[in-house]
Structure formats: C-alpha cells, structure tokens
C-alpha cells in the first residue's frame with residue numbers, strides 16, 4: 079500500500095491528541111513556574127525586605143565591615159585618627175606577708191643562736207637565757223632590733239636581716255624566750 083494514500087481523517091485525529099497533550103503539559107509547567115515566582119517574591123520580602131532592615135544602619139554596618147585596615151600618612155599630613163589609647167590594668171596592692179617567730183628564727187637567728195656562735199645564747203638552753211630574760215623581755219627585743227654588744231659577744235641589729243620588720247623580730251624573741259623556759 080502506498081503510505082501517501084493513508085486516510086486523512088486518522089492522521090488528523092492523531093495530531094489533535096498530541097496537540098492537546100502538549101498544551102496541558104505546557105500549561106502545568108507555566109503554572110508551576112508562576113507559583114514558584116510568587117513564593118520566592120513573598121519569601122524575599124519577608125527576609126530581605128527593605129522595611130525590615132533600616133537602610134541607614136545597614137549602610138553603616140557595611141561601611142564598617144569593609145573599612146580599610148590601616149591608613150597611610152605622608153609627612154606633614156594631619157593625623158586623621160586619634161592616637162591609640164593604651165589601657166593599663168590596675169595593679170593589685172602587694173600582699174604583705176609577715177614571718178612568724180619560728181620562721182624568723184630559722185632564717186635569721188639560727189646561724190648564731192643554734193650552736194652559740196660568737197657567744198650567742200643557745201636556743202632552749204634555760205641556764206643561758208634565765209639571766210637575760212630576767213632583764214625584761216622589752217629590753218631583749220630592743221637589743222635584738224637595734225643590736226647589742228655585751229660581755230659574751232656582738233649581736234648585730236635584727237641578726238643582720240634589716241629587711242625584717244620590728245614585729246617579726248619581736249615575735250622571734252618571744253619564741254626564743256618561750257623555748258628557754
């Protein structure tokens with residue numbers, strides 16, 4: 079059979095069907111595209127709308143973010159930026175620590191009074207200390223602070239540790255006197 083002699087009616091029906099199908103698909107696609115456009119516009123209005131962010135604040139924020147790291151000044155040019163201010167932390171007051179009587183004795187007195195070097199009365203020797211304590215504890219403290227040369231030898235002021243406070247020396251004398259009784 080000659081293909082050119084096909085009944086014309088069959089061919090037309092087929093074309094019509096195809097055309098209808100295509101129109102439907104294009105229509106649906108167009109609708110989806112339109113819907114997407116509307117949704118996108120709505121969302122962008124909600125999140126990036128000009129009315130939600132103050133335009134001035136926004137520009138200030140952007141200018142701050144992109145401002146140059148430093149500036150170059152030529153000699154003679156006026157300094158445009160304020161000189162950097164250096165902040166120093168407030169220093170806490172130094173903690174004042176005082177040594178106890180036994181601590182002072184161990185660090186400043188023991189060298190002589192531990193073994194009696196140079197005639198120093200030995201710690202804990204009641205016989206050596208009794209006549210000295212009898213003079214009164216205040217005199218002993220005064221001599222320990224200011225130094226003293228007696229018949230037995232030389233007692234240097236504060237045992238040579240003039241960095242110690244009077245109170246620390248007094249505490250050490252109290253300790254030595256207590257050890258002797």
Ligand code: HEC
Nearest residue numbers: 186187190198210218222228229230231232233236237250
């Ligand atoms: C370099 C040695 C030396 C050191 C260190 C030393 N002393 Fe003496 N001290 C002596 C001597 C020596 C005497 C005896 C002096 C005397 O009676 O002739 C003495 C005597 C004393 C007396 C008796 C004073 C009196 O009137 O009888 C006291 C109290 C005393 N010392 C306290 C101290 C204390 C407290 C220290 C430590 C902070 C100290 N000494 C460190 C050598 C020392």
